[in-house]
Amino acid sequence: MFASPHPFYPLLPDLSPMQIAVIGREDCSAEEYEAAETIGYLIAGNHETVCCGGLGGVMEAACRGAKEAGGTTVGILPETGEGNPYLDIVIRTGMGHARNVVLVHSADAVIAVGGGYGTLSEIAVSLKTDKPVFGLSTWKIEGVFVCATPEEAVILAVRAARLSRPSRSPRDPGEPS
Numbered sequence: 001m002f003a004s005p006h007p008f009y010p011l012l013p014d015l016s017p018m019q020i021a022v023i024g025r026e027d028c029s030a031e032e033y034e035a036a037e038t039i040g041y042l043i044a045g046n047h048e049t050v051c052c053g054g055l056g057g058v059m060e061a062a063c064r065g066a067k068e069a070g071g072t073t074v075g076i077l078p079e080t081g082e083g084n085p086y087l088d089i090v091i092r093t094g095m096g097h098a099r100n101v102v103l104v105h106s107a108d109a110v111i112a113v114g115g116g117y118g119t120l121s122e123i124a125v126s127l128k129t130d131k132p133v134f135g136l137s138t139w140k141i142e143g144v145f146v147c148a149t150p151e152e153a154v155i156l157a158v159r160a161a162r163l164s165r166p167s168r169s170p171r172d173p174g175e176p177s
Contacts, residue, residue: 017047017072018048018108018158019048019107019161020051020107020108020109020111020157020158020161021104021107021109021111022036022039022040022043022051022052022058022062022110022111022113023052023058023059023103023110023111023112023113023118023119023122023123024057024058024059024112024115024119025058025114025116025118026053026058026059027056027057028057028058028113028114031137032057032058032061032113032114033058033061034061035061035136035137035150036058036062036065036113036150037062037064037065037068038150039065039113039136039150039153040061040062040063040064040065040067040071040073041068042065042069042151042154043062043066043071043158044065044070044072045071046154046158047071048071048158048161049071049073050063050072051073051075051106052073052075052076052103053075053076053077053078053099053100053103053118054074054075054076054083054084054087054091055075055084056084058113058114058115060084060086062113063075063086064086066086072088072089073087073088074087074088074089075087075089075090075091076091076093076099076103077090077093078093078094078095078096078097078099079092079093079094079096080092080094100121100125101125104126104129104131105125105129107126107131107161108131108160108164109132109133109134109157109158109161109164110122110132111133111135111136112133112134112135112139112144113135113136113138114136114138115139119138120139123138123139123141127143127144132145132157132160132161132164133145134153134156135147136148136149
């Protein structure tokens, strides 16, 4: 995808990783797949962790991009399968669509790429729990920050995630929870 490091990262000094959820359809368009792959690459390039629903489409593309940049990926699966081939950590919930809540609560910021009703439910949970949501060709809903490019979505999500600490696991005993 990229021959050399992308000019948009790193944005800020290296801190302990934030978890940024990338949400969208399993049956996405080629444009959405490419955008999600770029998003995953840029998230990983900023030393952040990509979290997703663990399946194909937008979720797979984000993980693929993150792995290309040497990043870490987490898939929170709706059932007990293996998920996409680019996952580092697989969480098998057996919860169906209810896993969307787990995904959102595990994220410090959310990026929506395209999406159907599952994405809509994740956006709703995000907004209800005051998680910042950045959208690229997704639902036009009050509270979702509309982004023109994958780069803009990542810049805004990384900055927002760095300001939000509720989902973070402390990295050492001295770090506030």
